[in-house]
Amino acid sequence: SPTTGKLDTLLGATQLSGYTVARSGQAMSWREDMNTKTNYDGGPANESRFMVRPSGANARVMLPSLRGVTLQVADDGEHFAYAKDGAIFAATINDSAARKVIGPAARAATDSARSGNSADSASRAREERYSLVRISAKGDAVVASTRAGLWLVDLASGTRRALSAITDTVSGPRVTVADWTDDGRTLYLAYASRTSWDRALIRVNRESGAVDTLVRDGRLYGAPRLSPDGSRMALTIGANGRPADLWVAGAAFDAPKRIVESNPQLAARALPRTQLVKYLDADGRAQFGVLTLPVGDAKALPTVFSVYEDFFDDSFDATTMYLASNGYAVVKPSVTFETGFPGEAWLKGVTASANKLIEMGIADSAKLGVHGTSYGGYATNLLVTQTNRFKAAINISGKVDLISFYTDSPRLGVRNVNAAEKTQDRIGATMWEQPQKYVAHSAIMFADRIRTPLLLMTGGEDHNVPALNTREMYFALRRLGRTVEWVNYTNGGHGIPMTNANEFTDWHTRLLGWYDKYLKPAGAAAAPKATTSQNPTSGDQR
Numbered sequence: 319s320p321t322t323g324k325l326d327t328l329l330g331a332t333q334l335s336g337y338t339v340a341r342s343g344q345a346m347s348w349r350e351d352m353n354t355k356t357n358y359d360g361g362p363a364n365e366s367r368f369m370v371r372p373s374g375a376n377a378r379v380m381l382p383s384l385r386g387v388t389l390q391v392a393d394d395g396e397h398f399a400y401a402k403d404g405a406i407f408a409a410t411i412n413d414s415a416a417r418k419v420i421g422p423a424a425r426a427a428t429d430s431a432r433s434g435n436s437a438d439s440a441s442r443a444r445e446e447r448y449s450l451v452r453i454s455a456k457g458d459a460v461v462a463s464t465r466a467g468l469w470l471v472d473l474a475s476g477t478r479r480a481l482s483a484i485t486d487t488v489s490g491p492r493v494t495v496a497d498w499t500d501d502g503r504t505l506y507l508a509y510a511s512r513t514s515w516d517r518a519l520i521r522v523n524r525e526s527g528a529v530d531t532l533v534r535d536g537r538l539y540g541a542p543r544l545s546p547d548g549s550r551m552a553l554t555i556g557a558n559g560r561p562a563d564l565w566v567a568g569a570a571f572d573a574p575k576r577i578v579e580s581n582p583q584l585a586a587r588a589l590p591r592t593q594l595v596k597y598l599d600a601d602g603r604a605q606f607g608v609l610t611l612p613v614g615d616a617k618a619l620p621t622v623f624s625v626y627e628d629f630f631d632d633s634f635d636a637t638t639m640y641l642a643s644n645g646y647a648v649v650k651p652s653v654t655f656e657t658g659f660p661g662e663a664w665l666k667g668v669t670a671s672a673n674k675l676i677e678m679g680i681a682d683s684a685k686l687g688v689h690g691t692s693y694g695g696y697a698t699n700l701l702v703t704q705t706n707r708f709k710a711a712i713n714i715s716g717k718v719d720l721i722s723f724y725t726d727s728p729r730l731g732v733r734n735v736n737a738a739e740k741t742q743d744r745i746g747a748t749m750w751e752q753p754q755k756y757v758a759h760s761a762i763m764f765a766d767r768i769r770t771p772l773l774l775m776t777g778g779e780d781h782n783v784p785a786l787n788t789r790e791m792y793f794a795l796r797r798l799g800r801t802v803e804w805v806n807y808t809n810g811g812h813g814i815p816m817t818n819a820n821e822f823t824d825w826h827t828r829l830l831g832w833y834d835k836y837l838k839p840a841g842a843a844a845a846p847k848a849t850t851s852q853n854p855t856s857g858d859q860r
Contacts, residue, residue, distance in 0.1 A: 328371070335366055340395030344373040345411050347391055347398070349384065358735045368398075370411040380411070390453040390460075393500070397457020399473065404447030406462055408473040419476045420462070421448045452495040454502040459524070461495050461505070468493055470505065470524065481507065481522060489513055489604075493520075496541045499548035504569070506542060506551075509534070513606075515594055515632065519571060532571035538562065538633055544569075559592040559610055560584075561634045588613045590642035592632040597674035599654065600666035606630055607651040607671045610642045611680070619647040620837040621681035623668055623708075625701070626694040628652040637814070640826055646687075646833065647680050657746040661759050664697045665704050672707065684709070685837040689829070691715055691813045692783060693742055699761035699791060702770040710836035712773040712829060715812050717783050718791040719762040724749055728781040765794040771801040773832045775825065777810030803832075 319326075328346055329337070337348035352365040368381035368389060381387065381400070389400040398416075399408045405421025418424075451461040451468065461481065462469050468481040482493035489512055496506040496519065503525060509518040518534035519542070533539075540554030540562060549569050555576075556562030564578035579585075595607045608629045612619070622641055629650035638648045653667030668688065675681035687710040690698045695716015702711045717723045720738060727734045737743050738756075749756045757763050774792055776785035785806050795802035805828060807815040815821040 329377070338391045338395045340411075341393070342396070345396055346371050347380070347395070347411055349389075352383075359740070372412055380409070380416075388450045390450060392453050392457030393455035394457055397453070397473075399450060399453045399457070399460050401448060401450035401462070406448050406450060406460060406471060408457075408460075410457070419473055420471055420478065422446070452498065454498055455500045456502050458502055468495075468507075470522070479527065481505070491516075496539075497544050497551075499544055500546055501548065504548055506544075508539065508541065512630070513596075521570065530570070538631060556634060557632075559590065559632050559634060559639060590639055594630075594632070595649070595671070595674060595678075597651075597671050599670040601654070603654055605652045605654070605667060605671070607649050607674075608632055609650075609675070609680070610635075610638050610648045612642045612645050612647070616647065616680050618682040619680060620645065620685035620687070620833070621647040621649060621672070621675055622687040622689065622833060622837075623672065624648060624650050624694070625653075625664060625668055625688060625690040625697045626650075626692075627655070637826065637829070641830065641833070644830055644834075645838075647675065649675060649681075655744055657744045658752075658755060660744045661700045661704070664701050668697075668701060669705060669707060683707075687711065687833050687837050689714060695783075695788075696761075699772075700759065702772065703761050703764040703767045706769045708770050710773075710833055711770045712775065712832055713788060713791070714775045714814075715777060715780055715783050715788070717787045718760065719787055720745075720756050720760045721749065722790070723783070723787050724756065727784060727787075762790050762794055765791060765800075766798055768795065768798075768800055771832075771836050772803075773828070774802065774804040775828070776804070776806045777812060777815060778806055778808040779810060780812045782812045 329348065333351035335349045335351050337346060339346045347368065347370045349366050350369050352367055357364050366384045367379055368384055369377055370380045371377040381389070387400050387402045389398065391398045396412075397408070397410050399406060400416065403422070403424065405424070406419045407416040408419050409416035446464045446466070448462040448464055448469075451463050453460045458473055460471050460473060462471050467483040469478045470481050471478045491512060492510045494508050496508040498505050503523065505522040505524060507520040507522060509520055511517070515536040516534070517537060517539060519532045519539055521530045521532055522528070537555050537557040542551040542553040544551050550566060551569065551571070552564065552566050554562040555565050561580040563576050563580050565574050565576050567574040590610050590612050592608060592610050595609045597605055597607065599605050606629070608631070624638060629652050638650070641648050649671055651668050651671035653663040655663045672681065672686055676683045686708050688698050688701060688708045689712035690696075691714040693716070695713040696718070697716070698711050698713045699716060699718050702708060720743065723734060724738050738745050739748055740746075743759070745752065745755050745759065747755060772791070772795065774788050776788045778785055789804060792802055792804035807817065807821055807825070809817045810821065815825055
């Protein structure tokens, strides 16, 4: 109590994974972790329960298991909704049980997924299944999604109203909830095309059903934050790869005013420009890449590919702009993954984007470089074991040995095993079920194929991808007599070292220096170099 200074313990020591206190101060709810031992499945398979405690009452279990449940608590802290098995349920923390609002009938306990006649199965397949997107501040409505699009669902009556229709889940536009006024009357949606830089903010009046497009152009709009009375909004706006600025405007995006210019010192400077590039990967699938070009003619440029997974938006990237400002075309290509074959994805997608840039006359085929951070660093190392097209490569905080990463990492139980088997790495099996997959996707096993000069950059305090894993490649390439350097920022973490300005600057200077050395002719590179060793197989601890 701020008045008396008295402290009351509302909840004793427990395994919390999130809590909400009601605005009235008369209730609280929380998620309680119920895992009794390491859960290697991770994510949705983690076992937790939803607990509630009204003021003056004992804590009780509202949902004994959150496995397979998407739960949201309203801003008032007293209403909540959740989605399970395609249906939406709602309740307050004073209710004894939640009630179903909309969605398919629950499957009987005796009805297995494989039992029943084909007519029943077909009927269930036709039923609309709902996912929970956003609950209103007062907890009286939700936005839910189905295969048909977004719906506004009234939780009292179960009636719904279409907010957007999905005509094509692959190339059709994305419509997402941007914000919702506290009184629940007005909903803001963000619109974004998936085939061009076409974005918009849309306002929906819940009572009248009126839909107004407030602004639509090629700029990037950060999610607006509305004032408590809903009369004003604050949001970020960015464009053409520039840092976003902070703006304020009226509820209808009227009288927009920039109140914080992120980098006024750049206003008078000619800066790199961005464009969206469409190309076909090796399997004939359409992909998009974000291209950043230096000032001047874009012809036969040394070209760097910054890789990870999918790229589309032209948001600000300091490293990309730094390279482009120093004469490089920089491409962020997209790739399509197939479980069990992640290594092929980058080969098919990245090299196809290179072909497109060469065909456009932008990239010099003899001056291609590639780098990536984390999963992108892993991708970079796999790429240079499969192709010699790149004349310089940089692995930033990326693993090189999936086997040692799988069994010897500080995050073994909470991420890395699950990542290898089921999520980002997409191997699709345990190491003992498919050992050949783990060998095939460990670049260290194919180090003898690498002819590309390789720079390895790690952080000594990186607990996501330990520096020692990446170091394996350094010693392997030394043994093979290949061109390699390893720089380890002793106090650095995952990715660009943020420990101090000197290391941040040193990191970028080394990155640019590596590309200048191998992608630009002698005498063409003007940037100062910070590399302390000229030995191509040297290691440097910072």
